[in-house]
Amino acid sequence: MVKKIVFFLLFCTLLNASEFEQNCLSCHGEDFKFNIIMKKYTLKYSSEERIKKAIFEYLKDPTYDKSILPLEYLKKFGIKKKSELDDKTLKKMIDIYYNKFNLSSKLY
Incomplete structure (x- = not known):
């Protein structure tokens, strides 16, 4: 039973990873600084709910005002x-x- 659960969790993890690769990394690539973007969202929005909402709203309708990236970028x-x-x-x-x-x- 434990082996089945471990296998199922591993399968789900790999499935999610491949979806992320297909939907996100296919354009951004492996070297995209996702951690830096997350840091900027965390500093501005702080909570998980607010961060996810801001990302969702930006991706649905990207504007300069909704972006957390510097204007120069x-x-x-x-x-x-x-x-x-x-x-x-x-x-x-x-x-x-x-x-x-x-x-x-990332905190220990």
């Missing part, structure tokens, strides 16, 4: 394109992103 690289993911998938990707890069998971 946005001038150089431009504003992100609107996400084409449906709301359910987008929220799932944000959950994966948050769980993978939130600062509290």
Whole structure:
């Protein structure tokens, strides 16, 4: 029974990772500084709920006002394109992103 549970958890983890790779890393790549972006969101919004809401709202309708990146960065690289993911998938990707890069998971 324990082996089945471990296998199931491993399978779910790999499935989520591959979805994140497909939906996020396919454009951003492995070297994108997700941890820096999460740090900026944490400093500005502090709570998990507020961080996820801000990310969701930005990805659904990216604007300069909603961005947490410096204006110089946005001038150089431009504003992100609107996400084409449906709301359910987008929220799932944000959950994966948050769980993978939130600062509290890095504290010991």
